[in-house]
Amino acid sequence: MSITIKNLSKSYGDQVIYENFNLVLEKNKITGILGPSGSGKSTLLNLCCGLTNPDKGTIEGVNFQSISYIFQEPRLLPWRTVRENLRFVMKQKAIKKPGLDEDRINGMLQLVGLETVGEFYPQELSGGMRQRVSIARAFLYPSELLLMDEPFSSLDCALKNKLMDDFLEIWKNDQRTVVFVSHNRDEIERLSQVILTFSDKPVKILDREENLIDRPRMVCPIDPD
Numbered sequence: 001m002s003i004t005i006k007n008l009s010k011s012y013g014d015q016v017i018y019e020n021f022n023l024v025l026e027k028n029k030i031t032g033i034l035g036p037s038g039s040g041k042s043t044l045l046n047l048c049c050g051l052t053n054p055d056k057g058t059i060e061g062v063n064f065q066s067i068s069y070i071f072q073e074p075r076l077l078p079w080r081t082v083r084e085n086l087r088f089v090m091k092q093k094a095i096k097k098p099g100l101d102e103d104r105i106n107g108m109l110q111l112v113g114l115e116t117v118g119e120f121y122p123q124e125l126s127g128g129m130r131q132r133v134s135i136a137r138a139f140l141y142p143s144e145l146l147l148m149d150e151p152f153s154s155l156d157c158a159l160k161n162k163l164m165d166d167f168l169e170i171w172k173n174d175q176r177t178v179v180f181v182s183h184n185r186d187e188i189e190r191l192s193q194v195i196l197t198f199s200d201k202p203v204k205i206l207d208r209e210e211n212l213i214d215r216p217r218m219v220c221p222i223d224p225d
């Protein structure tokens, strides 16, 4: 089901962020959002997942039990190992086959190149490795909607490319509705099938681009093995 935002209004004090705002986020597509700093992009993600309530209007089509969020900073549980962090989100939904879940964790660790650090704690990993765990965690949780708020912005170029490829590789096999916010047009173009450009607040959609060049596209070739 698509997500339909209807007549949404949201203000913080006298700052009007959204006023009668309408948007449809298409099911199982990656929608990228560009816009000026402070315009209200993160607020939209927070409204979509219920962290913030609208003053007026509705957001239809969101199952609040079924949302993953990847933040700029990986928010892993520091007292749990990588594997336990992944197991933890899977336990949020009833597990019927724990053996199968362990297989999925192992498969995901392999996919993001972290198979040797499953027993490490987050503080023993580099920032890029921690963000890879966040991506793995977001996909292991059986969410229908994945919200991503600048998840690659603190990473160097090579690592960012690798992580975006990891992300696309996972998404290709497990397509979900994704809303991806970034300041970086290259990142947005690389991942998104629909690109929205927001104005400053109160937000208007200045531009909507679809299916520009064979999106989403990979930069690094996929190893056939």
Ligand SMILES: Nc1ncnc2c1ncn2[C@@H]1O[C@H](COP(=O)(O)OP(=O)(O)OP(=O)(O)O)[C@@H](O)[C@H]1O
Residues within 6 Å of the ligand: 012, 015, 017, 035, 036, 037, 038, 039, 040, 041, 042, 043, 044
């Ligand atoms: N909980 C809050 N209380 C008060 N004001 C807030 C709150 N959250 C956000 N704002 C304000 O709402 C505006 C939009 O913030 P938001 O974080 O959504 O913007 P953004 O487009 O994601 O910005 P950036 O690109 O810099 O991350 C900003 O002016 C911000 O200060």
